[in-house]
Amino acid sequence: MSGTVSYHAGRSAEDCVARGYEGRGRAIAARRWRGAGGEIDLVARDGDALVFVEVKQSRSFSSAAERVTRRQMDRVMMAAQEYLAGEPYGQLTDIRFDVALVNGFGEVDILENAFCA
Numbered sequence: 130m131s132g133t134v135s136y137h138a139g140r141s142a143e144d145c146v147a148r149g150y151e152g153r154g155r156a157i158a159a160r161r162w163r164g165a166g167g168e169i170d171l172v173a174r175d176g177d178a179l180v181f182v183e184v185k186q187s188r189s190f191s192s193a194a195e196r197v198t199r200r201q202m203d204r205v206m207m208a209a210q211e212y213l214a215g216e217p218y219g220q221l222t223d224i225r226f227d228v229a230l231v232n233g234f235g236e237v238d239i240l241e242n243a244f245c246a
Contacts, residue, residue: 142186142231143170149229149237155180159212166207171229178223179216181209183243186231190238193230202226202244 147157150173158179159172171182183205187193209224216222226244231237 139184139186141235142229143184145231145235146182146184146229146237146239147171147173149239150180150182162208162212164208164211166211167201167204169205169208169212172212177218178225179209179213180225180227181205181212182227182229184229184231188233190230190232190236193232194228194240197228197243206244 143160147160150171151157155173155175157171158174159169162169162172169181170184171180173180173182183197183201185193185196187196205226209226210220213220213222213224225242228240228243229237230240
């Protein structure tokens with residue numbers, strides 16, 4: 130995929146995932162939040178808790194899942210720590226890390242608490 134096509138496919142996947150979270154009553158607090166440690170695709174509010182979401186798009190769910198690397202998870206976790214500095218409870222905020230897989234048909238599979246698995 131060319132850079133421009135990849136960028137737009139990624140944005141479309143993130144928009145689709147954001148709508149899914151919003152449809153389940155979770156407000157999107159941030160999109161493509163960038164800190165010194167890395168980027169977080171989506172941050173959703175679930176009551177007082179925060180959900181940090183890594184979005185991966187590919188032809189199939191399995192190929193999208195294969196694109197989540199340990200290094201990438203570490204960067205997201207570092208960025209999340211930085212994001213929490215702006216929250217009222219800081220590092221004491223209840224959080225989880227989800228991975229949202231988007232296949233070539235635009236279907237979404239959410240792996241809740243994926244970094245703990």
